[in-house]
Amino acid sequence: MTDKNRLALLIxxxxxxxxxxxxxxxxxxxxxxxxxxxxxxxxxxVILDTKNFIRFSEFLLKDTSLFVELKKSSLxxxxxxxxxxxxxxxxxxxxxxxxxxxxxxVISLQASGRNSSDFLYIIAANPEYTSQNFAxxxxxxxxxxxxISLITYENTVIYHVKYSHAHRLNNSEFYFTICDGLxxxxxxxxxxNRAIRQLKNDISIVSDPxxxxxxxxxxRQSKNNIIINFNNLSDIGTxxxxxxxxxxxxxxxxxxxxxxxxxxxxxxxxxxxEGIANVDNSYLYVFANEExxxxxxxKFFPEKSSTFVIxxxxxxSVFQKNYMHYLSEKHQLNSYKRQIELMYRxxxxxxxxxxxxxxxxxxxxxxxxxxxxxxxEQNSYxxxxxxxxxxxxxxxxxxxxxxxxxxxxxxxxxxxxxxSHGKTITLHKWxxxxxxxxxxxxxxxxxxxxxxTLIDNWLVFGNSIPxxxxxxxxxxSGNTFENRSDCKSLFESISQKxxxxxxxxxxxxxxxxxxxxxxxxFDKINKNAQFLRKFxxxxxxxxxxxxxxxxxxxxNFSGKLESGNGTIWECRLDTLQNAVPFEVKNHITGEKEILxxxxxxxxxxxxxxxxxxxxxxxxxxxxxxxxQVDYYKTGxxxxxxxxxxxxxxxxxxxxxxxxxxxxxxxxxxxGISVFDYDKNRNYRILLATINNxxxxxxxxxDAIGGWKFSKTSKPVLNPLQYFSYKGKDYIIFAxxxxxxxxxxxxxxxxxxxxxxxxxxxxxxxLEPDTETSKARFVTTNASGDVHFIYLNGTVKKMTLxxxxxxxxxxxxxxxxxxxxxxIFLNKNEIVVFDRNNTxxxxxxxxxxxxxxxxxxxxxxxxxxxxxxxxSENKIYLFDANGKFTEKFPHxxxxxxxxxxxxxxxxxxxxxxxxxxxxxxxPLY
Numbered sequence: 001m002t003d004k005n006r007l008a009l010l011i012x013x014x015x016x017x018x019x020x021x022x023x024x025x026x027x028x029x030x031x032x033x034x035x036x037x038x039x040x041x042x043x044x045x046v047i048l049d050t051k052n053f054i055r056f057s058e059f060l061l062k063d064t065s066l067f068v069e070l071k072k073s074s075l076x077x078x079x080x081x082x083x084x085x086x087x088x089x090x091x092x093x094x095x096x097x098x099x100x101x102x103x104x105x106v107i108s109l110q111a112s113g114r115n116s117s118d119f120l121y122i123i124a125a126n127p128e129y130t131s132q133n134f135a136x137x138x139x140x141x142x143x144x145x146x147x148i149s150l151i152t153y154e155n156t157v158i159y160h161v162k163y164s165h166a167h168r169l170n171n172s173e174f175y176f177t178i179c180d181g182l183x184x185x186x187x188x189x190x191x192x193n194r195a196i197r198q199l200k201n202d203i204s205i206v207s208d209p210x211x212x213x214x215x216x217x218x219x220r221q222s223k224n225n226i227i228i229n230f231n232n233l234s235d236i237g238t239x240x241x242x243x244x245x246x247x248x249x250x251x252x253x254x255x256x257x258x259x260x261x262x263x264x265x266x267x268x269x270x271x272x273x274e275g276i277a278n279v280d281n282s283y284l285y286v287f288a289n290e291e292x293x294x295x296x297x298x299k300f301f302p303e304k305s306s307t308f309v310i311x312x313x314x315x316x317s318v319f320q321k322n323y324m325h326y327l328s329e330k331h332q333l334n335s336y337k338r339q340i341e342l343m344y345r346x347x348x349x350x351x352x353x354x355x356x357x358x359x360x361x362x363x364x365x366x367x368x369x370x371x372x373x374x375x376x377e378q379n380s381y382x383x384x385x386x387x388x389x390x391x392x393x394x395x396x397x398x399x400x401x402x403x404x405x406x407x408x409x410x411x412x413x414x415x416x417x418x419x420s421h422g423k424t425i426t427l428h429k430w431x432x433x434x435x436x437x438x439x440x441x442x443x444x445x446x447x448x449x450x451x452x453t454l455i456d457n458w459l460v461f462g463n464s465i466p467x468x469x470x471x472x473x474x475x476x477s478g479n480t481f482e483n484r485s486d487c488k489s490l491f492e493s494i495s496q497k498x499x500x501x502x503x504x505x506x507x508x509x510x511x512x513x514x515x516x517x518x519x520x521x522f523d524k525i526n527k528n529a530q531f532l533r534k535f536x537x538x539x540x541x542x543x544x545x546x547x548x549x550x551x552x553x554x555x556n557f558s559g560k561l562e563s564g565n566g567t568i569w570e571c572r573l574d575t576l577q578n579a580v581p582f583e584v585k586n587h588i589t590g591e592k593e594i595l596x597x598x599x600x601x602x603x604x605x606x607x608x609x610x611x612x613x614x615x616x617x618x619x620x621x622x623x624x625x626x627x628q629v630d631y632y633k634t635g636x637x638x639x640x641x642x643x644x645x646x647x648x649x650x651x652x653x654x655x656x657x658x659x660x661x662x663x664x665x666x667x668x669x670x671g672i673s674v675f676d677y678d679k680n681r682n683y684r685i686l687l688a689t690i691n692n693x694x695x696x697x698x699x700x701x702d703a704i705g706g707w708k709f710s711k712t713s714k715p716v717l718n719p720l721q722y723f724s725y726k727g728k729d730y731i732i733f734a735x736x737x738x739x740x741x742x743x744x745x746x747x748x749x750x751x752x753x754x755x756x757x758x759x760x761x762x763x764x765x766l767e768p769d770t771e772t773s774k775a776r777f778v779t780t781n782a783s784g785d786v787h788f789i790y791l792n793g794t795v796k797k798m799t800l801x802x803x804x805x806x807x808x809x810x811x812x813x814x815x816x817x818x819x820x821x822x823i824f825l826n827k828n829e830i831v832v833f834d835r836n837n838t839x840x841x842x843x844x845x846x847x848x849x850x851x852x853x854x855x856x857x858x859x860x861x862x863x864x865x866x867x868x869x870x871s872e873n874k875i876y877l878f879d880a881n882g883k884f885t886e887k888f889p890h891x892x893x894x895x896x897x898x899x900x901x902x903x904x905x906x907x908x909x910x911x912x913x914x915x916x917x918x919x920x921x922p923l924y
Contacts, residue, residue, distance in 0.1 A: 033215065036106040036122045038204040039182050041194040044108040045117075045232035049215075051104055051223040111235040112190045120191035123183040131178045135159050151175075153193050154200055160189070210258050210278055213548075218260030218275045226261045226273065230254075230282075251442040254330055256282040259551050270493055273553035277542060281329050283441070284542060284549055286322040287499035290314060292543035294497050297363035297383045300458065301481035302474045304570065306370040309443045310501040315387065316360035316439075323441060339438045347402035347431060354395040357439055360459075361387030366436070366444055370505075370570065379467040380447055382436045384459045392459060396428070396452065403431040418469050421476035425453050427465050436461065470572070479915065490536050493554045495543065503539040568908065568920045569610030575599045577912035580851075580895035582626040586652065587637040591902045594910055595639065596918055597622050605654065608901035610920060616654045620644050624671025624719050631657050631699060633681045642672045642687070647701055662701040666691050669715040675722045677729065677744055684744075686731070688716035694733075696746065709746030713737055723766045725775060725791075730766070732777060734758045739789065741777070754795045757782045759803070761852060765811040767820060778820075780809040786822060800833050801826065808852045815880035816861025823865065825853045830867060832882065841882025847871040856898040858907065858923075868895050868911070875911050890921050898923060 040047055106122040125134075138161065139145050151158040162173040175192055176185040180199040184192045198204060205211055211227070219225050234253035257280075261273035279285050293312035301308060313319040327333040344351040362385030369379040386392050404411040414429040430452045436444040449461040451468050455475075462468035474480070481487060494501070536556035544550045575598040582595040586607075593613070594606040601620055605613040620643035627640045631649065638657050639650045644667045649660035666689040673686040684704070685697040692715055696707040714735040723730040729744040736758055741750035758781060765778045777789040784803025788796045803826040810823040814832070821840065822833040828849060831842040847869060854866035864885060865878040875892035877885040896911035907923035 033206050033212070034104050034106070034124070035180075036104050036124055036182060037206055037215070039120075039122045039180075039184060039195040039199055040106060040108045040205050041110050041120065041191055041198065042203070042205050042208075043110040043194070043232055043235065044120075044205065045111065045229055045236050046109040047227040047229075048107040049104070049219060049225045049227065050106075108191070109236070110191060110194075110232065112188060117236045118186055118188040118191045120195060121183075121185040122195070123185075125178050125181055125183040127181065129178060129183075131157055131159055131176070134176065134178060134183065135161070151189060153189075154196055156196050156200075158189055158192055214258040214260040214276060214278070218262055222262030222264070224263045225275075226263055228259045228261075230256045230259070251283070254283050254326075254442075256284050261551065261553060271555040272493065273551075275551050276548045277551040279549055283326060284500070285326045285329075286319060286441075287311075287313065287542070287549070288322055290318070290499055292495070292497040292499055293362065295363060295501060297365045297385065297458075298482050299480065300381075300383055300455075300460070300471075300475060301365075301367050302369050302379075302381075302471060303479040303481055303484055304370045305367050305481045305503075305505075307504040308365060308367040308502075310498070311364045311440060311443070312362070312497075312499050313364075314361055316357040317355075320357050320439070336438075339434070343432050343435065343438055347399055347406065349398050349402055354398050356392075356395050356435065359386055359388045359392035359395060360384045364436075364440055366447055378463075379470055380463045381467070381471055382444065382447055382449060382461040386457045386459055389454070389457055393454070396454075396459075399430075399432060400428060403429070406431075416465065418472060420473045423476060425455060425472055427451055427453050427468050429465065430461065487536065490539065490554070490556060493556070494539055495541055495552065498541040498543040499549070500542040501539065502541075503537065505536065568922060570920070571604075571606050571610040571612060571918040573598045573604060573912075573916050573918060574602055574615075576914070576916055577894045577918065578621055581897050581910045581912070581918065583897050583899050583910075584626065584628055584639065585637060587635060588652075589902075592899050593901075594897075594918070595626055596912070598916075601643075603654075605652070606918065608905070610918070614654045616650070618643055618648065619646050622671070623668060627672070627674040629674065629676075629683050629699065630681050640672070640674060640683075640685075642668050644668055647672070647685075647687075659700055664689070666693070670717050671719045673720040673722065675744075677724075686720045688712075688720065688733070690715050692716075692735070694720070694746075707746045709740075709742055712740065717760070718762055721764050725766060725768065730777075732764045734762045734779075736762075739779075741789070750789070750791055751793050752789050752795050753793045756785075756787060756795075759784075759805045759807055759809070761806065761808050763809060765820070767811070778811045780807070780824075784809070784824060784826065798837075800824070800837060801831055810853065810855060812855055812863065814855070814863040814865065816863075823853065823855075825849055825867065830865070830878075832865075840880075841878075843876075843878070843882060845869050845872070845876075851895045854895060854897070858898070864898065866896055866898070868892060870894075873914055875909070877909075886924060887921075890919075892919060 034049075037047075037049070103124040103126075108120045108122070109117060110120070112118045135148055139148070147162045147164075149160045149162075151160060156177055156179050158175055158177045160173070160175050174185055174187055175189045176183060177192060177196070178184070179196050182195075182199070184195050186192050206215075211229075215227060218227065231253050234250060257278040259275060259277035261275035264272050264274075277284060279288060290313045293314075295310050295312070297310060311319075324333055324336065327336050341351065344354075363383065364385070365383040367381045367383070400414055401411055404414055416427050417424055418427055428451060430449050432438075433448040433450060435449055436447055447461075448463055450463050451465040452459060452461045453468055453472070454460070455472075460468065460471065462471060482491065490503075538553055538555045541552045542549045573596070578597045578599045578601070584593050584595055584605075585591075586593050591608050593608065595603060596606065597603050597618070601618045602615050603618055603622070604615045607613055622641050622643060625641065628637045629640050629649075630636065631638050637652070639648070639652075641648055642664075645664055647660060647662040647664065649657040651657050664687075669688045669690045675684045675686070676682070677684065683699045685699070685701070687695045687697060689695070692711045692713070694709050694712065694716065696704045698704055712733075712735040714737055716733050716735050718733070720731055720733040723732065728749070730749055731740075731742040731744065733740050738755045739752045739758070741748070741752070743749045758779070762779060767773070767776050767778055769775045773788075775791050779787055779789070780803070781787055781797075782805040784799075784801050784807055786798045786800060786809075788798070790796075800822055801824045803824060807827075808825040811820045812823065813820050814823070815821070819835045821835070824831045824833075828845045828847055829842060830845075830849075830853065832840040834840055845867070848871075849867055849869060851868050851870070856864045856866065858864055863880060867876045867878075868874075869876065869889075870893050872889075873891055873893050874889040875896050877888040879885060890909065890911070891913055892909075892911035893914045894912035896909055898907055898909055900907055909921040909923055910918065911921070912918050
């Protein structure tokens with residue numbers, strides 16, 4: 001053999017070896033795509049791929065606290081009802097379990113018509129199984145046989161299985177067939193038809209090279225994967241989103257084509273998704289060739305941020321170039337240019353001289369606060385890091401001066417200085433409300449800039465000046481999103497650098513979702529709000545600078561109802577609360593609502609969703625209580641109450657009624673008492689004033705003739721009480737030295753045989769006749785001795801507890817045994833005694849309690865005792881044995897109420913906190 005031939009042979013051998021190595025490498029790097037994928041309809045929006053059906057089912061439905069909790073949610077159960085049904089069938093039938101134990105499962109979700117979507121379950125079937133075998137196995141172990149009917153599609157028999165209502169599977173039904181070695185099942189026959197058609201005609205989603213790339217790279221190392229087609233997801237969005245906001249679905253279609261995630265669940269119940277997403281011809285292209293950047297802007301986000309989006313890029317001009325390329329691909333470039341030109345033209349600003357985008361570089365973000373924190377006003381903010389602050393100031397000043405000329409007002413009238421925690425900023429009104437959407441696209445389409453300010457090298461837009469004021473106050477006080485304890489796991493799990501980050505706290509973004517989703521879909525989600533509050537997230541991140549971006553997602557399941565503090569909603573007032581929330585009834589809907597006053601004497605009406613219906617300024621603090629009356633006797637209710645100087649009567653729209661408000665000639669010494677003696681709406685008002693007088697008024701605040709009582713020895717500092725017993729009226733009150741018991745005309749009804757000094761918060765309780773005692777009034781004196789005042793005037797004393805004059809006392813049956821217990825709250829201690837003078841329980845707080853304990857009848861035999869410790873910022877709730885109610889103590893700084901807003905809702909707790917918020921907690 002010549003050297004030349006040897007060389008040729010050697011080269012050939014090397015080439016063959018190289019080719020073999022390449023084939024081997026490629027076969028390793030590109031695993032064979034399962035036949036199950038061939039049955040996935042090309043319209044699929046979401047594809048779940050798992051290598052082992054039985055193991056995945058056990059993992060998903062049984063083994064983790066996350067999915068145990070998921071099963072309690074009607075939202076989840078409805079979404080995967082067929083998987084739950086399959087799990088039940090397979091776990092209860094050994095033949096089925098053995099037949100499919102090692103087989104792959106693929107679940108696809110796709111639109112089926114304009115207004116619905118369906119799941120298709122695809123499992124690799126063992127060769128010996130036919131559809132009839134499968135049907136026989138299903139029915140073989142059931143004593144109550146399901147009804148099975150047959151449908152034929154393209155020469156393939158489809159089985160319709162339906163269980164009766166009495167069956168353990170509770171009226172469930174599904175369709176299935178085995179076609180080309182695959183078991184196909186769905187709650188609807190339509191996706192099965194699609195799959196059969198594809199298998200018969202050799203059509204597969206695998207023919208899409210983008211899908212093939214995403215699928216093979218995602219599934220290489222993971223057994224459980226999720227693939228998303230954003231184009232098809234938008235088709236589902238057309239029946240999920242409200243027609244008026246269908247642009248959300250349209251943007252979804254343009255966001256990317258495919259994204260693939262491998263799925264894992266860690267020991268902390270964090271659901272982690274890691275994968276890749278297409279960039280070409282999609283919104284993600286705008287971040288092409290951009291390095292991921294640190295999300296510094298998060299330091300500004302308010303504590304109650306519910307949804308935010310962060311865009312990161314080095315230069316605004318480069319972002320705009322990429323964004324324009326994306327718009328050009330979507331045939332929207334001309335519209336984009338026209339919007340910007342019109343914005344500049346409206347204020348006679350030359351776009352060539354003042355390019356807003358050129359001054360920006362770094363983080364750009366949009367943030368929504370929880371609407372339940374702010375009543376009807378949802379605060380939203382946009383942030384932009386400034387690459388050139390002086391250039392931005394020139395742009396902003398030009399717009400503001402043009403705006404002032406347009407309004408024909410001085411430019412200084414468009415600005416206001418605001419100080420918080422020693423730092424002052426200037427807040428400016430802003431005219432071009434859509435500026436962020438115009439430059440940065442769809443994420444900002446719902447944001448309307450109404451004001452702006454500059455903080456260091458950051459431009460901050462708010463939807464209003466009050467919103468910016470709220471933001472700055474929160475930021476300066478350190479109450480920021482990144483300082484929230486419940487967000488610790490979030491920041492530990494997400495990357496600090498990204499090109500795009502999207503976060504939404506599901507439970508506290510419901511108001512935002514309500515604007516986008518159609519009513520039916522939103523109602524289903526809203527019914528699961530309590531369940532959603534157990535999650536942090538989801539958060540999605542995209543980063544990278546190639547044709548494919550790294551895509552990650554994260555959801556944390558805490559297992560606890562919390563939003564940082566466990567609230568259902570939070571309503572922000574202008575200042576701190578000034579009193580206990582008052583429960584009132586909406587006579588139109590029958591639902592309960594809340595009246596609350598803040599420290600600037602603003603009165604708010606708040607509905608069951610935490611939204612402020614109205615607010616109205618009063619001349620002082622409301623004394624004691626708010627009474628609902630029917631002034632016109634038409635079934636419509638109004639609010640009657642008093643301050644030191646005025647009697648008020650509002651209707652439910654905060655409008656004055658009749659002759660009100662009525663200015664008092666002499667200041668009131670306590671809150672009014674309102675009685676309806678005969679339940680005929682002929683109301684009587686008892687008013688105590690600082691000149692020691694007790695006046696009886698009608699509903700128009702006119703004095704009633706025939707009232708016999710004139711004056712007390714000292715001012716009455718606690719509202720008068722009324723009791724009716726055995727056909728007689730008893731009006732009882734005290735002036736710190738003497739007890740007065742009158743009839744409805746002001747005559748003395750009972751004259752106590754002995755007077756005694758009463759405490760600061762004197763209160764009377766009527767105990768009817770018992771087997772051992774005649775009817776009597778029960779109260780305490782200044783030192784806490786219990787006094788029994790019988791209806792014949794006899795007075796008896798009993799000492800249970802030595803107290804300070806400021807103590808609180810109650811006498812009520814708290815354990816349902818028809819015997820009253822003695823309850824004392826004295827300084828920092830609550831003590832309860834039974835009728836045998838035996839202590840039931842006591843509890844010492846860390847600091848003095850300044851508010852009366854609250855007693856709530858949760859049921860006929862269940863009374864809860866509530867206490868607020870302002871110094872600890874905690875509210876406590878005890879049962880009859882002195883044990884804390886589950887989840888208490890809660891955060892809270894005011895007396896609280898427990899109520900059901902409507903008959904379909906569970907009990908809730910309403911209290912205020914130290915930060916101008918009214919909280920709604922679930923009782924249980």
